[in-house]
Amino acid sequence: MFGFLKRQKLDLAQYDRDLVEAIDDAKYDYEKAKLSEEAMFESEVDPRLIQAETAKAKQKYFFLLRAARERKMKGHWQTAFVRPEL
Known part of the structure; x- marks a missing residue:
C-alpha cells in the first residue's frame, strides 16, 4: 500500500x-578564484567582492x-591546478 514511501538504498x-x-x-x-583575485586587484572592481568570492570557494572546498575525511576516504586532492579552461 505504501510502496512509494520505500527508500532506495544509497550506492x-x-x-x-x-x-x-x-x-x-x-x-x-x-x-x-585565487588567481582571479590576484588579477582583479589591479582593476576597478570592489576588492571586498573579489575576496568574498574567493572565501566562498575556499569554504566549499574545505x-x-x-566530508571525505569523515568518510575515511583517501585521495590525491592536493594535485596541481591543471584543468584547462573550457
Missing part, C-alpha cells in the same frame, strides 16, 4: 565517486574535504 561507491568529483571541481574553482 556508497557512487556517492564516493561523486564526492571525489565534487572535491576536484571545488579545488579547481578555489584555485581559479567543506567537501571534511
